[in-house]
Amino acid sequence: MATQIIRQALTAGLILAFSADLGWAQDNSTTTEPAAPAAAPATAPASPGAPDPKLVVAKLNGTDITRQDIIDSAQGLEPEVRANIDQFFPQLLDRYIFLKLVADQGRADGLDKDPNVTAMVAESVRQIEDNAIRQIYFKKLIDQKVTDAAVDARYDELKAQFDEEVKKIAPERELSASHILVKTEDEAKAIIEQLKGGADFATLAKEKSTDVNSGKLGGQLGWFTMKDEWVKEFLDAAFAMKEGETSQVPVKTQFGYHIIKVTGDRTKPLPTFDRKKEDIRLDLVDELRRDVAKQLKDAAKLEVIDPNGGVKPAQ
Secondary structure (H helix, E strand, O other): OHHHHHHHHHHHHHHHHHHHHHHOOOOOOOOOOOOOOOOOOOOOOOOOOOOOOOOEEEEEOOEEEEHHHHHHHOOOOOHHHHHOHHHHHHHHHHHHHHHHHHHHHHHHOOHHHOHHHHHHHHHHHHHHHHHHHHHHHHHHHHHHHOOHHHHHHHHHHHHHHHHHHHHOOOOOEEEEEEEEEEOOHHHHHHHHHHHHOOOOHHHHHHHHOOOHHHHOOOOEEEEEOOOOOOOHHHHHHHHOOOOOOEOOOOEEEOOEEEEEEEEEEEEOOOOOOOOOHHHHHHHHHHHHHHHHHHHHHHHOOOOOOOOOOOOOOOO
């Protein structure tokens, strides 16, 4: 359905091309946020057997129209169109030819010298120039300020701060455990007897535990400390046990009756510094942009008359 609508829109859009190039183009010329250098125009997919981008698909008044011309003309259109060039190629070709004919006829009529046209061209050129200047301006700043040495220095600074904080962490006992949760004390006692008789804890957890999530894992709960927000009765019972022990009496909590098996006992590992230098580089770029924006604003003669553009904020 969506494809049909887009196909119809491409066809119907030929009629609207006189005023807005079909209204499909996305106006990125007023972007204020510094962007990465503009990418080269998209080329045809390089998949095996893909048509040659230089393939001449039409001739218009003696001028070749290539497959790449049509692909380039689709930039700025709907994502579904750009992702399915071959599917929409006939409509895109018609669109390209129509727009070219209109532009050529306009030139023949002298519209290239019309004041409105020259003003629009001048404004477009100015916007393109502004965008290019912004990109180069920030690229030079980034090259100057966000160097490998700056990234390394920030990395070392952050790691030193991290290491100081880690030193303040007191050693803490940490357990890993499994449990089987049932509704009644009698059920729990029966399971304890089965375990004493050699039954497998994980198998019974999968079969009998009402804690479905841990039951699927054979009762495994992972690692935890006394500071974790678990029910006190469970924590007290678990931390009174040793690694390898299974509770010999059911542990009652608000959730029911637990049979606990402690599977690991250790001092909780200290956290490690895991900041990546590339992430630090991006942080430095963001800081640079904010600093430059503030410096330029502070130096400018700026008066914001209405920050909401005439729209009253919602009460």
